[in-house]
Amino acid sequence: MNLAKLRITSATTRRKLEGSLFIAPWAIGFLVFVAFPLAYSLYMSFQQVRITATGINTTPVGLLYYREILFADGGLLYDDLVPFLREAVLMIPIILIFSLLTAILLNVRFGGRMIFRVIFFLPVIFASGQIIQEFIAQGEGQLIILQGSQLERILSDYVPRSWGEPLRSILGSFVLVLWSSGVQILIFLAGRQTIPASVYEAARIDGADPWSTFWKITLPGLSPFLLLNLIYTVVDLFTFPSNPIISKVTTENYGVSSALAWIYFMIVLLFLGLALLLYRRASRSMGIGAIR
Numbered sequence: 001m002n003l004a005k006l007r008i009t010s011a012t013t014r015r016k017l018e019g020s021l022f023i024a025p026w027a028i029g030f031l032v033f034v035a036f037p038l039a040y041s042l043y044m045s046f047q048q049v050r051i052t053a054t055g056i057n058t059t060p061v062g063l064l065y066y067r068e069i070l071f072a073d074g075g076l077l078y079d080d081l082v083p084f085l086r087e088a089v090l091m092i093p094i095i096l097i098f099s100l101l102t103a104i105l106l107n108v109r110f111g112g113r114m115i116f117r118v119i120f121f122l123p124v125i126f127a128s129g130q131i132i133q134e135f136i137a138q139g140e141g142q143l144i145i146l147q148g149s150q151l152e153r154i155l156s157d158y159v160p161r162s163w164g165e166p167l168r169s170i171l172g173s174f175v176l177v178l179w180s181s182g183v184q185i186l187i188f189l190a191g192r193q194t195i196p197a198s199v200y201e202a203a204r205i206d207g208a209d210p211w212s213t214f215w216k217i218t219l220p221g222l223s224p225f226l227l228l229n230l231i232y233t234v235v236d237l238f239t240f241p242s243n244p245i246i247s248k249v250t251t252e253n254y255g256v257s258s259a260l261a262w263i264y265f266m267i268v269l270l271f272l273g274l275a276l277l278l279y280r281r282a283s284r285s286m287g288i289g290a291i292r
Contacts, residue, residue: 080244103188123179191225
């Protein structure tokens with residue numbers, strides 16, 4: 001009896017050791033390349049940093065840089081960040097809805113379906129970083145159908161300027177918004193394929209129309225993937241290369257840049273928390289799976 005328990009214990013210990021060995025490279029990499037730089041940047045945000053020939057000299061300044069950014073020089077944070085947040089509030093649902101509808105269409109059997117799947121994912125590979133910035137700088141990205149329309153006049157007459165400017169910015173680069181949906185489409189497509197076809201067959205036998213099937217079967221089945229795409233889209237938008245806050249982070253003053261980065265990090269967490277709260281309430285109101 002004791003020998004059997006000893007064998008079970010040794011097997012359990014061996015499995016734990018194997019798991020620890022497999023995860024060790026990631027844990028070491030996280031501690032060295034992520035955790036330490038984060039902790040050091042937090043330390044520098046409370047220091048006046050000087051780079052000299054002999055090394056890095058730091059002088060404690062406390063919360064000086066945080067007070068300057070938040071109160072004394074609020075324009076450094078608010079002038080560009082607030083319009084960007086309004087634009088993000090509009091872009092997130094556009095990306096999610098477009099990705100969801102496209103994934104549902106790409107799940108239907110038709111000729112050349114694989115080619116269309118590749119086309120929608122190609123921008124994720126090619127349209128990154130400097131390519132997107134150059135694309136925007138050339139004034140490209142606007143939908144041709146919007147050119148010559150009365151949309152600009154409608155936005156000026158009926159939409160407050162605080163929201164009209166973000167709308168104009170989105171419409172001016174709407175193709176880029178669609179291009180940034182490749183990963184979300186792939187995730188929704190994988191999620192759609194997890195719903196058994198027998199469920200839809202049973203719904204058709206019971207006389208359910210496509211509209212009811214979408215709200216009663218497809219959307220509840222995709223709710224976990226909707227949450228995943230929501231998180232991914234928020235993080236992706238706030239780390240976009242043309243982000244106004246990221247562009248202000250320089251190496252001229254490491255203390256100020258570190259403080260700005262940590263303030264922005266807290267804002268991203270707050271925005272993400274609000275997005276998750278809205279998702280939870282919407283899920284409950286529609287009767288689909290919510291965060292517990």
